[in-house]
Amino acid sequence: MYTQAMDLAPKEERKAVRTVEEAELEARFEARIDAGDFIEAKDWMPEHYRRTLVRQISQHAHSEIVGMLPEGNWVTRAPTLKRKAILLAKIQDEGGHGLYLYAAAETLGTSRDQMVDALHAGKAKYSSIFNYPTLNWADIGTIGWLVDGAAIMNQVPLTRCSYAPYARAMVRICREESFHQRQGFDSLLVMMKEGTDAQRALVQDAVNRWWWPSLMMFGPPDAESPNSAQSTRWGIKRLSNDTLRQKFVDACAEQAQVLGVTLPDPDLKWNAERGHWDFGPIDWAEFWRVVGGHGPCNKERLAARVKAWDDGAWVREAALAHARKQAAKEQAA
Ligand SMILES: [Fe+2]
Numbered sequence: 001m002y003t004q005a006m007d008l009a010p011k012e013e014r015k016a017v018r019t020v021e022e023a024e025l026e027a028r029f030e031a032r033i034d035a036g037d038f039i040e041a042k043d044w045m046p047e048h049y050r051r052t053l054v055r056q057i058s059q060h061a062h063s064e065i066v067g068m069l070p071e072g073n074w075v076t077r078a079p080t081l082k083r084k085a086i087l088l089a090k091i092q093d094e095g096g097h098g099l100y101l102y103a104a105a106e107t108l109g110t111s112r113d114q115m116v117d118a119l120h121a122g123k124a125k126y127s128s129i130f131n132y133p134t135l136n137w138a139d140i141g142t143i144g145w146l147v148d149g150a151a152i153m154n155q156v157p158l159t160r161c162s163y164a165p166y167a168r169a170m171v172r173i174c175r176e177e178s179f180h181q182r183q184g185f186d187s188l189l190v191m192m193k194e195g196t197d198a199q200r201a202l203v204q205d206a207v208n209r210w211w212w213p214s215l216m217m218f219g220p221p222d223a224e225s226p227n228s229a230q231s232t233r234w235g236i237k238r239l240s241n242d243t244l245r246q247k248f249v250d251a252c253a254e255q256a257q258v259l260g261v262t263l264p265d266p267d268l269k270w271n272a273e274r275g276h277w278d279f280g281p282i283d284w285a286e287f288w289r290v291v292g293g294h295g296p297c298n299k300e301r302l303a304a305r306v307k308a309w310d311d312g313a314w315v316r317e318a319a320l321a322h323a324r325k326q327a328a329k330e331q332a333a
């Protein structure tokens with residue numbers, strides 16, 4: 001899963017001084033983008049395009065990996081064997097998404113170790129949504145419905161991203177995200193339609209807590225998203241934050257009626273003139289607080305990732321030692 005908030009740049013990079021040759025290459029690159037061509041790893045690309053992609057794809061990869069943590073919290077407490085099997089499959093998918101994405105980012109010349117180091121040093125971001133806790137079982141269904149649902153909205157346009165390795169990774173990821181969304185919705189539907197009052201109350205409580213952070217997954221409003229224009233021009237981003245957010249609200253408002261839950265927004269109402277659902281103001285101060293490291297679980301998430309990396313050091317060392325031995329054997333043969 002992923003958010004548009006991924007394209008938050010630390011500071012706008014300076015434009016380097018260009019030679020005539022670079023200017024020509026850049027003009028050719030821009031023409032290819034304008035013609036709707038896909039850019040491959042070996043093609044020439046402007047440094048800024050490369051850096052923007054490394055930042056976005058690596059942040060996306062980190063989000064997939066960190067996103068395994070809130071759900072992992074419920075594997076041992078899933079209510080039935082079926083729900084446990086589904087949850088395990090979903091979490092494994094997210095791990096796989098992280099791996100495809102690290103691999104896609106590596107094609108741009110940044111190693112996985114560099115990316116992981118940046119995450120562990122607190123320099124690289126991941127989606128803020130994963131800094132919220134999973135407090136009851138209905139949180140798991142709600143994450144599938146809303147968080148993976150928002151991820152799909154964000155990610156489907158990325159299958160047409162101008163950088164081909166990223167676009168290709170997204171095709172497979174989107175298919176799996178669709179399963180994630182559906183299993184979440186199904187889990188909530190069972191609780192709402194066949195469950196007890198207490199179970200229905202759990203669903204409503206989870207939806208109340210996840211609704212607004214899910215809307216924040218689309219990133220800041222268009223007017224306050226300075227990197228968006230360049231990303232759109234380069235064909236990295238196909239739809240704006242606000243456009244995607246509106247599509248998501250429209251879809252969820254109707255799905256909420258099917259479920260029988262109330263979305264926690266008194267301003268949510270159908271606007272026949274616009275042909276969309278109106279919704280209330282988003283608390284952007286909260287978004288920036290969580291992005292800035294002060295969400296409920298930021299420290300816990302990062303600590304869990306660092307511990308997993310440290311605990312796995314022996315596996316990486318053993319795999320490298322084995323690879324060296326194999327190579328030596330092959331050379332000797
Ligand atoms: Fe994912």
Ligand SMILES: [Fe+2]
Pocket residue numbers: 001094148151176177180
């Ligand atoms: Fe997912």
